Every structure is written in C-alpha cells, then in structure tokens.
Amino acid sequence: MRVMKWSMIALAVSASTSQFAMASSQEESKGFFEDQSLNVLSRMLYMNRDFKNEVSTRQSYREEAGLGVRATYESGFTQGTVGVGADAFAFGSARFDGSAGRAGNGLFAQQDDGDLEHTQSKAGGAVKFRLSDTVLKYGNQVVASPVFSTDDSRLLPEVATGTLITSKEIKGLELSAGHFNAISSQTGMGDDGLDLTSADIVGATYQFTDNFVAGVAASDVEDHYKKKYINLNYTLPINEDQSLNFDFNGYDSQDQGQKLSGDVDNRIWSLAAAYAIGAHKFTLAHQRSTGDTGYVYGTDGNGTIFLANSIQYSDFNGQDERSWQARYDLNMKTYGVPGLSFMTRYVTGDNISTADGEAKEHEWDFETKYVMQSGPAKDLSFRVRSAFYRANSSYSDSTGNRDNNDFRFIVEYPLSIL
Numbered sequence: 001m002r003v004m005k006w007s008m009i010a011l012a013v014s015a016s017t018s019q020f021a022m023a024s025s026q027e028e029s030k031g032f033f034e035d036q037s038l039n040v041l042s043r044m045l046y047m048n049r050d051f052k053n054e055v056s057t058r059q060s061y062r063e064e065a066g067l068g069v070r071a072t073y074e075s076g077f078t079q080g081t082v083g084v085g086a087d088a089f090a091f092g093s094a095r096f097d098g099s100a101g102r103a104g105n106g107l108f109a110q111q112d113d114g115d116l117e118h119t120q121s122k123a124g125g126a127v128k129f130r131l132s133d134t135v136l137k138y139g140n141q142v143v144a145s146p147v148f149s150t151d152d153s154r155l156l157p158e159v160a161t162g163t164l165i166t167s168k169e170i171k172g173l174e175l176s177a178g179h180f181n182a183i184s185s186q187t188g189m190g191d192d193g194l195d196l197t198s199a200d201i202v203g204a205t206y207q208f209t210d211n212f213v214a215g216v217a218a219s220d221v222e223d224h225y226k227k228k229y230i231n232l233n234y235t236l237p238i239n240e241d242q243s244l245n246f247d248f249n250g251y252d253s254q255d256q257g258q259k260l261s262g263d264v265d266n267r268i269w270s271l272a273a274a275y276a277i278g279a280h281k282f283t284l285a286h287q288r289s290t291g292d293t294g295y296v297y298g299t300d301g302n303g304t305i306f307l308a309n310s311i312q313y314s315d316f317n318g319q320d321e322r323s324w325q326a327r328y329d330l331n332m333k334t335y336g337v338p339g340l341s342f343m344t345r346y347v348t349g350d351n352i353s354t355a356d357g358e359a360k361e362h363e364w365d366f367e368t369k370y371v372m373q374s375g376p377a378k379d380l381s382f383r384v385r386s387a388f389y390r391a392n393s394s395y396s397d398s399t400g401n402r403d404n405n406d407f408r409f410i411v412e413y414p415l416s417i418l
Contacts, residue, residue: 024132035076038418043068044411047105052403064098064107068155077130088125093155109187122189134167146229147219148201149303154186172207197222211235223257225264245274266291270308279334283327294319312387316349323349339371359395364388383410
C-alpha cells in the first residue's frame, strides 16, 4: 500500500506541471516585517493523580499547579527569489503548588533534593528560507509529524533542534523531510532531555478529493528504531447536517543499532468511524497491536503516537493488545450556548502479553470545555479533564501503569499582539 501511494504521488508530480503557473507564496511575500506576527499563549494547569490500591513503598498521590507563558515571534520573508526570515520564542513557567512529596506529574523539573523548580524558562529561534512554496527552517522548532512530534500536554512544549523542509509546490500535495539532533523535554530547559542522537524523517500527504486525504511517513532514529506510518482519512457527506468519517492510522516499528530503547518489533493500527449529526458525534474505534513488543515512542517526541486509542492516560499500545473505544461529543452551539462542549469516551483493552500472563486495562474519560465568544476576554477557555484508569495486576507490575484517577483543570488565553 505504501509503495502504491508513493507511486501515485510521483505520478501527480510529473503530471501536474500546470500547477506551477499559479502564483507562489514567495511571489506574494510582503516583506520581513510586513508579514510578521507575535502571539502570546498563557496556560494555567492544575493536575493531580490519585493512585489507587497503592503499596506504602510507592508514592500514591501527585499534585502540581502552575502557569506557563509562551511568546512566539514569526517574521515574514524578505522579497525576491529566495525569501529569508526568522522565528523566535521565549517560554517561562511559575509554580503555584507542588512539593517533593507530591511531585511527578511532569509540570516542573525536580531539584537534587527532590523539590520542584519554582520557575523555569527557555528561549530559542530558527532561521528560515523560502523558494516558491518550499520552506527550509533550521533551529529550534515544534514539530507535528506522525513519526516525530513534540508533545504539548503540560505547561510548556517539547522543542526540537534541527532542519525541516516543507514543500507545497503542487496543489494538494505536501512533502516534508527533516533531520533533528536534539529535543528538549517539557520540563527541560536545555536542548536535550530525551536521549536523542539524531532522527531523520520524511513524509507526504496528498488531498485526493475534498473528502479523501492520505499520508505516509518514515523515520530513522539513530540507535533506537525505525518507523513507517500510513494514514487514510475519508469523510462521506450525507446531508447538510450529517456526515460519516473514517480514519485509519498504522505504524511498523523495528529496533536498530544499539537498541537504546530496548527490543522493538511492533505493528499497530487503529480504525475510527465517526457519525456526526447536528450537535452530536458518535465514534467507534478499534486498535490492534502485534509483534514481539508493544509500540515504543518518546525519544522521537512524546507526541509521536497518532492512534485513535491514545487518550488522556493510557495509549493502549501493549504487546498484542486489542482495544475498543466508544466516544460521544456534544457541541452546545446548536442549543444556544456557543463555545460550550462536552466529551466522554470509554476504552477497554485486553489480550496484552506480559511475563505474568494476559493483561487487561480500561479507561473512562470526561471532558468539558468553554471558550469565551466575545468581549475583552474573547478566546479565553476553561477546560476540565477527568480520567479513571484501571488495569489488572499483571499489567501494572510489568509496565507501571497503575490504577489512578487523573484530574486536570486548564485555563488558556491566546493573545495576538502583531
């Protein structure tokens, strides 16, 4: 399937030279300062995890709270055949609550004495060049590839260091390639923190029709593993008020070199079907893992798991695991409350191979979010997330995925300055 898709993309490249007659992004450039932007995002996060049935020798409760502020500057491109620009960021966070005895949720780094850092900050930047509709960026950047993705689930995001090329020369086709030699953790203020030596990635996404898009990607993470990925996404419009969406994601992972992430031999895929009608959306998903290990990620970014059943706490990615999800979403705009939404989902997984025999796990999530629609606080959002996770003893002992209740309260305020 991957070979066929690459062949179709190559055919599109050779047969679509007429696309180049259109004005490119670089031709429409207004200038370095004329197209610049400066955005600030403030995020307050309170998070606790209450581990159930915990033995006295292990920490049974974690609680942290803090504020993260991130300022991101993006210049435009200079005019001419090759445009030049620069991006920069400054991130900072401050602790409101948390201590050595309640640490471990990943909001703040721990000091040598076990206490949490009171403040953290980091800054960086990148230079970028644009020729026609192709952009090369070198430096510090956030990345969202299915085989190399920086995580943003706490106060501050992971940040990768390297080179990324993105090309959109042909309508509907996006090609990318990158080389990265460092990635900082969400609490790491230096360039590295995830034991990355180097990672090479490639990817392609093609919009075949308005309703069908497909993508492939591959990565080579030195001395850890190699991955291949495929995505197929199709939406069937039924009428103005109804639609049916199918989303397939799949990975093939194999260890290599010094195997610094241990043995890796895994194939995992998920298929989700979502039926939307008015304010309601109903989703069913199935995910299946095969091979000698479960799916492994982290050195390539803690967001590198584009699968349907990777949810608030568990990823349901154990060895030989089979999992099912049922999800319901409600958008209250239809009922006269724009900005208010609800979500609940339940995922159960079984057939997990462990040294102690077959294991099982399940998780139930609830989420409520409200976004201010107007006024001085427009776009200010409030979100409550709750997860209730349980696993049998054989899985908890072998993976450390302990029974717990995970609660998060998140307030975000995005501000556009330029």
